[in-house]
Amino acid sequence: MDKALQTKPCRFGDRKNSDVVICLKNREGTPKRFCSHSLVLINRSKYFANRLSHPSSSDCINIHCSEVNYDHHVNLLKLLYLPADSILDSFDSVKSALGILQVAVAFQCEEIARCCIQYLEAVPWEDKEEELILKAVSKLGSIAMPILARIQPVDLAATKNVFVSAVRVATSISGPCPPFGNELKTSAQEQVEFMLGDDEDAPLVTADDEVKSVLRMGLLQIYSTFEKELSALLLEPDLVSDRAEEKILHSLSDLEWMCNILGKMDLMKDFVSNWAESSSNVLGVVEDKKLDSFMWGLKIKLIEVTAKVLEAVGYGNVILPTPIRASLLKTWLPYIRKMKPLLDSKGSEGTGFPYKMSEDLCQSIEGAMVTLVLALPSNDQADILADWMGAEQVRYPDLSEAFEVWCFRTKSAKRRLVEGLDGAAGNATVSL
Secondary structure (H helix, E strand, O other), X not given: OOHHHHOXXXXXXXXXXXXXXXXXXXOOOOEEEEEEOHHHHHHHOHHHHHHHHOOOOOOEEEEOOOOOOHHHHHHHHHHOOOOHHHHHHHOOOHHHHHHHHHHHHHOOOHHHHHHHHHHHHHOOOOHHHHHHHHHHHHHHHHHHHHHHHHHOOOOHHHHHHHHHHHHHHHOOOOOOOOOOOHHHHHHHHHHHHHHOOOOOOHHHHHOXXXXXXXXXXXXXXXXXXXXXXXXXXXXXXXOOOHHHHHHHHHHHHHHHHHHHHHHHOOOHHHHHHHHHHHHHHHHHHHOOHHHOOOOHHHHHHHHHHHHHHHHXXXXXXXXXXXXXXXXXXXXXHHHXXXXXXXXXXXXXXXXXXXXXXXXXXHHHHHHHHHHHHHOOOHHHHHHHHHHHHHOOOOOOOOOHHHHHHHHHHHHHHHHHHHXXXXXXXXXXXXXX
């Protein structure tokens, strides 16, 4: 090593006092020579220190690099000449810092690697950059793990706390959140749904008693808000305005969201019980003559939420006592039967009427009602089927399947009764 190098400052590419040449393969595949200094290379890189300390070392070091990481090799060589406190400020992008980090690890430049990690750990990442970081860090080992601190799985307690806080905001348990208002509430609802997706921690969170307690509180809060706004609806001075309908629709959408969430939490029974209890009051307002020609969005949304309730009860996902099941069916069947042809009629007028019951919604309601009817006692089935056949509108919902099963069961029951009586009489004769 030239002793003059120990006293004179070294600059990257300076040929005057260079004693080592780094030869890189550039993009075109031809070698690119960089005048360097052994003192700098040895002090900043263990790789170069080992190469230059070897007895057979040459003053020309060949480095093979691909077209992809050529620039990162050049940038690393430049960083070797920077003071330690200037390295961090030299980075200008995630992509560049990540590329330099990979080369720094390969050439055992610990100081530069630490600066790369510090930079990447602190700056924001875009989605594509995050994918590149995950791919690169997996190959770098434990040295690069601090970079992933922001996306590492948190413990269950932390997950639960975030989830509970999100539910409180999503259901307005703690009141409104000015100045964000509904935007923060909507965002919280979306995140709660996301957290309940396919995740290994989701079952542990959903089974937690505190989480269930907060969700029940949220349900009561949303129901309370909906019922208050619905009761005040008929007092609105201008029922034709969009603002009146938007306000009540927002509360009903919150209820629909809660219905979806509780279904994933094994708490659907809480929602269904509240809906069954309030159904008569809800229809008492919606069927008021003042609303005959208005609030079509509200009416169709009520039917959509009711469809979820009927499915849950009809297919046995929620178990309710017979009187409540019968009441639920008898309450909503006439309303849905009335609304279906009315909505179809307005939709066919060619005025761009946007509200209608989709085919999937119709099939869902019809299937749920058939199973609900068949699960009731025979006398309740007879009452509902008689009312259905006596109505002007029997095309929807089509309960003919339930009627056929009822007829078969009735005949079978009579036959079993007669056979039972004959058997009892025969036994009595023998005993005499």
